[in-house]
Amino acid sequence: MLRLDLLDLIYRNGGHIGGSLSSLDLIETVYTSGLFDFDQDHFILSAGHLAPALYVVLAAIGRFPREWLNNYSQFGSPLQGHTALGLPGVEYAAGSLGQGLSFAAGLALGNRKMKVICLTTDGEQQEGQIWEAAAFANKYRLNNLINLIDVNSLQIDGSTDEIMPLGSLIDKYSQFGWAVEEIDGHDLKAIKTTLKKAKQSNQPVGIVAHTILGKGISFMENNFKYHDVKSLSQDLYEKARKELESIDA
Amino acid sequence: MKKPEKNLNQSMRKAFGETILKLATINKNLYVVSMDLKSSLSLEEFADVFPDRFIECGLAEANAAGVAAGLAKAGKIVFLCSFACFSPAINWAQIRQSICENNCPVKIIGSHAGLLSGNLGASHQMLEDVALMRVLPHMEVFAPLDANEVRSLIPVVYQSPSPAYIRLVRPETPVYSSQPFTIGKSNVLQMGNQITIVGYGPILFQAFNFKEAEIINCSSLKPLDEETILKSVRKTKKIIVLEDHQQNGGLGEAIAILILKAGIKCNFRHLAVHDRFGQSGNPEELYNFYGLHLDRL
Numbered sequence: 001m002l003r004l005d006l007l008d009l010i011y012r013n014g015g016h017i018g019g020s021l022s023s024l025d026l027i028e029t030v031y032t033s034g035l036f037d038f039d040q041d042h043f044i045l046s047a048g049h050l051a052p053a054l055y056v057v058l059a060a061i062g063r064f065p066r067e068w069l070n071n072y073s074q075f076g077s078p079l080q081g082h083t084a085l086g087l088p089g090v091e092y093a094a095g096s097l098g099q100g101l102s103f104a105a106g107l108a109l110g111n112r113k114m115k116v117i118c119l120t121t122d123g124e125q126q127e128g129q130i131w132e133a134a135a136f137a138n139k140y141r142l143n144n145l146i147n148l149i150d151v152n153s154l155q156i157d158g159s160t161d162e163i164m165p166l167g168s169l170i171d172k173y174s175q176f177g178w179a180v181e182e183i184d185g186h187d188l189k190a191i192k193t194t195l196k197k198a199k200q201s202n203q204p205v206g207i208v209a210h211t212i213l214g215k216g217i218s219f220m221e222n223n224f225k226y227h228d229v230k231s232l233s234q235d236l237y238e239k240a241r242k243e244l245e246s247i248d249a
Numbered sequence: 250m251k252k253p254e255k256n257l258n259q260s261m262r263k264a265f266g267e268t269i270l271k272l273a274t275i276n277k278n279l280y281v282v283s284m285d286l287k288s289s290l291s292l293e294e295f296a297d298v299f300p301d302r303f304i305e306c307g308l309a310e311a312n313a314a315g316v317a318a319g320l321a322k323a324g325k326i327v328f329l330c331s332f333a334c335f336s337p338a339i340n341w342a343q344i345r346q347s348i349c350e351n352n353c354p355v356k357i358i359g360s361h362a363g364l365l366s367g368n369l370g371a372s373h374q375m376l377e378d379v380a381l382m383r384v385l386p387h388m389e390v391f392a393p394l395d396a397n398e399v400r401s402l403i404p405v406v407y408q409s410p411s412p413a414y415i416r417l418v419r420p421e422t423p424v425y426s427s428q429p430f431t432i433g434k435s436n437v438l439q440m441g442n443q444i445t446i447v448g449y450g451p452i453l454f455q456a457f458n459f460k461e462a463e464i465i466n467c468s469s470l471k472p473l474d475e476e477t478i479l480k481s482v483r484k485t486k487k488i489i490v491l492e493d494h495q496q497n498g499g500l501g502e503a504i505a506i507l508i509l510k511a512g513i514k515c516n517f518r519h520l521a522v523h524d525r526f527g528q529s530g531n532p533e534e535l536y537n538f539y540g541l542h543l544d545r546l
């Protein structure tokens with residue numbers, strides 16, 4: 001179970017666990033649903049701090065040895081704290097939010113035969129560049145572009161509504177000329193069905209996926225303090241592990 | 250080699266537009282990403298002839314840099330074209346991450362650099378572009394001397410696997426260069442023994458008033474032709490670095506470090522803008538006011 005891999009990785013070296021747990025089901029489905037062929041298609045993780053979620057998925061599908069997860073964010077490791085080039089499967093070096101959607105749009109324009117799936121977060125929609133990219137994707141009718149938005153409603157310092165309310169992302173993307181879908185971002189079947197539908201669209205597609213920060217670990221769920229952890233006590237680690245194992249069973 | 254003639258001024262921007270049109274005819278992979286300045290950068294014909302390869306992003310420089318990087322990742326050769334005060338000024342973070350960190354060989358054209366933008370005033374006299382670009386890993390930085398060098402530089406630089414910044418100026422300027430352009434090489438425009446004068450762009454033309462000076466056209470700012478510069482300084486023991494740019498972060502600093510590292514004792518002067526913004530005026534008035542006239546020394 002990938003959530004256990006993620007917990008172990010964070011317990012060893014710290015990292016952005018809250019958003020990684022909220023986006024994990026989305027990223028896993030992108031890679032394992034069989035809907036995309038990554039010899040041709042592309043996954044652009046715009047939110048580079050969600051690297052741990054991408055890493056455990058890439059290790060699980062055999063892009064690199066699982067032992068490499070042990071050295072996440074350590075000196076000399078290709079598993080950098082935020083995604084960087086050099087690790088098999090990482091297509092975009094990120095960490096400065098709001099940039100990946102433009103990059104994905106350029107890729108999609110450069111080859112309309114391939115699908116480009118970009119993952120952004122709800123906090124990230126506060127970056128103006130996102131809306132520049134949204135307008136661009138509409139102008140060039142990039143129907144091979146999918147923006148998968150992890151909406152866990154929290155960001156580093158609190159709730160997205162407190163920090164900077166944006167209103168309805170569904171309305172906003174619709175008004176920017178996108179097709180928009182709304183799903184439960186932990187419902188694997190819904191994620192797959194919606195991605196399948198998005199592949200057939202004649203417009204760029206935004207998928208507003210409602211998720212839970214820290215999903216699967218009770219004391220982390222919906223607690224913005226778990227955006228990023230420096231270290232996790234052994235007690236909390238064992239508590240979290242038990243919870244995840246019980247879900248697994 | 251002969252001195253530039255004043256009545257034969259040409260536009261670097263026009264030379265760029267013509268050159269890129271020719272290259273696009275040969276190379277079907279060449280794209281232009283524009284930010285609503287195609288007329289100012291002489292790209293109208295390109296847009297007419299190659300509408301599918303002319304990507305108009307509107308007034309959105311951050312997105313444009315990201316789109317350019319994505320196109321490059323898809324295997325295209327991409328020119329990202331605007332004024333220097335917008336790109337790379339507005340979109341530096343996108344150039345840093347999406348272009349440089351991701352190793353996408355986008356060619357950034359920044360026009361209207363320096364005080365030569367004249368009456369447009371401070372906002373459009375980009376004096377910090379070389380500093381912003383030369384600090385970035387992977388980035389190459391070029392500043393052609395004149396329209397001729399634009400014609401010889403663009404076809405060389407567009408084949409480079411690195412991202413690059415190319416600095417152009419607004420007005421028509423004298424035309425002098427005839428030597429082929431090589432990345433990392435500086436051409437000696439005039440041989441001399443008394444003093445070395447090194448710079449980039451049209452500001453360098455005033456050096457021709459000094460018959461005994463060795464004049465080096467440093468159009469390849471990064472990589473820098475260390476050998477040619479050091480060889481000249483070892484000979485003359487006097488150097489003036491001339492640039493229409495802020496003193497901070499410019500070529501002068503790069504050369505000062507070079508000379509210090511080489512342990513050469515010499516007389517060093519740096520004519521550049523000292524921690525100030527520009528203002529409206531004609532180039533002559535502005536060069537006078539900001540102390541960029543060699544005659545002053």
